[in-house]
Amino acid sequence: MKYPVTLIEGDGIGPEVTGATTKILDAAGAPIVWEKALGGLAAVEALGHPMPEQTLNSIRQNRLGLKGPLATPKGKGYRSANVHLRQELDLFVGYRPVQTLPGITTPYKDVNIIVLRENTEDLYAGIEHAITEDTVLTLKVSTHRSGERIARWAFEHMRNHGRRSILCCHKSAVVPMADGAFADAFETVAGDYPYIDSGQLEVDSLAFELARDPTPFDVLLLQNLYGDILSDLAAGLVGGLGVVPGANIGDKIAVFEAVHGTAPDIAGKGIANPLAVLSSGLLLLEYVGEQTIAERIRRAVFDVLEEGKHLTGDLGGDADTAKFTAAIIDKL
Numbered sequence: 001m002k003y004p005v006t007l008i009e010g011d012g013i014g015p016e017v018t019g020a021t022t023k024i025l026d027a028a029g030a031p032i033v034w035e036k037a038l039g040g041l042a043a044v045e046a047l048g049h050p051m052p053e054q055t056l057n058s059i060r061q062n063r064l065g066l067k068g069p070l071a072t073p074k075g076k077g078y079r080s081a082n083v084h085l086r087q088e089l090d091l092f093v094g095y096r097p098v099q100t101l102p103g104i105t106t107p108y109k110d111v112n113i114i115v116l117r118e119n120t121e122d123l124y125a126g127i128e129h130a131i132t133e134d135t136v137l138t139l140k141v142s143t144h145r146s147g148e149r150i151a152r153w154a155f156e157h158m159r160n161h162g163r164r165s166i167l168c169c170h171k172s173a174v175v176p177m178a179d180g181a182f183a184d185a186f187e188t189v190a191g192d193y194p195y196i197d198s199g200q201l202e203v204d205s206l207a208f209e210l211a212r213d214p215t216p217f218d219v220l221l222l223q224n225l226y227g228d229i230l231s232d233l234a235a236g237l238v239g240g241l242g243v244v245p246g247a248n249i250g251d252k253i254a255v256f257e258a259v260h261g262t263a264p265d266i267a268g269k270g271i272a273n274p275l276a277v278l279s280s281g282l283l284l285l286e287y288v289g290e291q292t293i294a295e296r297i298r299r300a301v302f303d304v305l306e307e308g309k310h311l312t313g314d315l316g317g318d319a320d321t322a323k324f325t326a327a328i329i330d331k332l
């Protein structure tokens, strides 16, 4: 059985890092058939929208996607292609595991955090208007239903994956209604899981504590904006945007993607680190139950990182994308 997966190569370094990823997964014999679809600038040029209906339909049909970073043309009336994708397919969970990797020197060892971000509401709901020439209004949307839905997903995930402790982080002291609703929904659901350690923390305290010592943290649950910011902070703790995977998960559909952007400063130079998209591909394999092959590829990646001979520039090495990719395939 082979899984059809919609592949959006994306913009900037997207084709370089997704190309390296598919090469490695194919070399490992991952049972995937890639179905290319357009997103980002290429989709605007060909189909007039950064996240066209054809692409959404391909994902709806396959239920699985792997996506490179997308640029959204600014000032042309388009909403972010990523936000559009998450909302149209109701991919309500932003899933970002952040783990210390072998061979990458960082200030802290043994970081192992899952950042979960509510993907569909908050300021990203896109409800903005000007009320006077001088004043604009952006609405922060927060429903009990969405808070409860992601909290339940979080606790179920923890129960199935042996994670013990979760913190819901918000700013309810200052935004008592929107953030308070999220916190209340969390508490309601937490009551159903007394065997999982749960608590709440103001999001600014979380930022402070993460910078001071991230090692005690396990699972973090945040609304959209806080989750966006804090997950990048967390990525910085383990080696940067080039190494951290991510996924957008709904009830029936999951789209896997790196947390980094299109990296216009290095695009086309063949030096981007494909590890983030590759690791997202490994999450995809695990999601469909192909743990063995995912583990084999992860072992090969760890071997290359531990050896340290073929690291990309962002990790302090001088290998280009092709050399790093070849080194992993060699280990396989």
Ligand code: NAI
Residues within 6 Å of the ligand: 013, 017, 068, 069, 070, 071, 072, 082, 241, 242, 257, 258, 259, 260, 261, 262, 263, 264, 265, 266, 271, 272, 273, 274, 275, 276, 314
């Ligand atoms: P960025 O993540 O593209 O770049 C930030 C820095 O990290 C740059 O110095 C870049 O060279 C480096 N970097 C990122 N990925 C790397 C990799 N794989 N290997 C080595 N170095 C890497 O963030 P920036 O510059 O803020 O955004 C650029 C564009 O990307 C914008 O148009 C933004 O909208 C878009 N973007 C798209 C995302 C997505 O599709 N998920 C996420 C974030 C930004």
